[in-house]
Amino acid sequence: MLSSPLWWLRVTAMVLKVFFPSCCSSADSGILIGRWISEQNSAVILAVVHFPFIPVQVKQYLGEVQRVTKVSVSVLGSWSNSKQEKEESLSEFLEDLGTIFCHEPWIQISKEGDSKFWSCSILQKHSKNPQEEEIILVYYDQRKVMLSHLHPPLDTAGQGAEDASKLSAIFDTVARSQVLFMTDRYDEGPIKLTHWQSDGVEASIIVELLKQASVPASLLASNLSLHSHVFCRVLKFWPLSFLWSKLSTCEQLGHRLQHLQVISSNKKAQNQNQLMRKANIFVSLLIDVALGILLMSWLYRKNRIGHLADTLIPVADHVAEELQDLLQWLMGAPAGLKMNRALDQVLGRFFLYHIHLWISYIHLLSPFIEMILWYVGLSACLGLTVALCILSDIIALLTFHIYFLQTSIASVSYFLFLFIGTLLFTILLFLLPTTALYYLVFTLLRLLVVIVQGLIHLLVDLIDSLPLYSLILRLCRSYRLAGESLSPAPALSSQLLPFSGVRTKMCHPPWPGDSRERKPDPRDEA
């Protein structure tokens, strides 16, 4: 911190930045109100107050706005939009306003008739050292800047506010001055403003209705999650917990219940991230349940459940027959390889017996299949993801025998190796190809089943974790997501789509006491 006299602050070529809303470019003459940020030497103009007005009432109004929004709004300058030729009396009147609302520096922007050129000048009465000040006029879209959310970098632990983006002050100013935009041209009052809502305040009926409906809905959801919490507690005991962990359906149900708890928690979201997360979970649940009900309505029509149950048993029979053929092939001379006959026969008969057991079990269940499927299909109303998980579990149960074959041969060969291998290593070496072949065949079959299950789980995870709300918001109103809400990059460089068109003009402030305006520079481009 340098301790220096005040006037050293005005060093050469200090640039003054004026942020002007694009909605005011066609407004009638008046005075500009907004916020002056002295650290960045910039003025953010929020609205234009039209003639006639009483200065005392304007100051009162600004005081109230300042109290409500905590934004230091003040009168910054004058705006003149004369349809005819420039009137000298008007310009002198506007300069005299600078004495009533004293503000340092006093900005004067004017636009003449149909000309494309704007002229902008500043009056500095108290500058001891008048410099050549350059003015940059930034034209901004008020609605988009107001609705944009700038997300700060995540690691702001040690930095504090000094390193925060300077432009965030501009966005902050406009966003917090929402109460200023509530009065429009049709309101009766002493102050007539022009801003982006001045043609009539915009609002959405659907958004308001949803806000009203969200309170009882969240109460209901919190009740539901409370009851399910108790249910979850019961299921933690063994052996139910073992079954719980094996079946992916139960895991998915637990996951969804957790989501429900997140949404129905009564405390409001702390920051933007939490709000987006809640919204994403909510939309994802909604779409899930909608798709599930759609699936259910399709499944229960035209007795599809019955057809499904009818085809299930023949398919299981067919698979078992194929497996038996495969085992017969392995027991012979598979692919021309010569196996150890004794071990081959033993293993082959062992597995044939197990398949026979399995087929009898399936035939035993066959009368009940349809009923089971019917009740299980009802659970699809809990969501498409639950239905997919149930499908995956059914596949797992039906191909349970392949799983069993593969693990049993793995364990058999392991024990065989360990026990006899210490005694008869050579014999075991020659037995290895046989067991390896059986293991290979069954592992390949199991791999097929695992791939199918994996694809189903991938789909379920996709539905669970896709941030649909953010995606839809991005497609429909892209300015809301300006910033880093979707990626965790630390920098704050953001898409500044609301800022369009920058005009700069080289301006000289008039000497103290002289308040004549300079002519517009022919270099100035609109």
Add this chain to the structure above:
Amino acid sequence: MAEERRFLSASGVPIALRRRQHSASCRELAVRGPRLQLRSLSAATSAVWLAAYGLFALCENSLVLSAAIFITLIGLIVYLHFVKIDQESLLVIGSLGIQVTSAYASGKESTTFIEMGQVKDVVINEAIHMQKVIYYLCILLQDPEDPQGVSEVVPLFQSSKPRLDCLIEVYKSCQEILEQRKTAPQSSEIK
């Protein structure tokens, strides 16, 4: 004032650099690539349609022809809207920031704005691109924790890829403005 000069890109295609000085601390530099040529468009279309006719002669299904027409149309729209960049421009405003705009052939514009507080420097870097070594201009972003460090490198003019002579012109213009912020300390640092 605006001036336009012709250069060559890294692949030998003629490009034009237009420099406009709006004021002492504001410059706009735009690199314009060549427009979509009629001969390349007709070559691509004829290739697709010849292939479609060949398939039609093989399988006698007229669906192939309509599919070829759809593919051509949609491919052209996608190319013009998402791939073909007509003009890339750099707007440097001292004390505000740097704005990088890409204008596509369909009229779409994509903009990125980087605040001046985050810009460490603008440099010319070398890179190995396929089998060539090319030069490219990039903006170095300041690392908030480490004053000497660089947190990100933002490459510029990636689709027009100008050669070193054009890059030097752009580099000089940018450095003139970036130097101003070093000689004129901001009022936020002096309290």
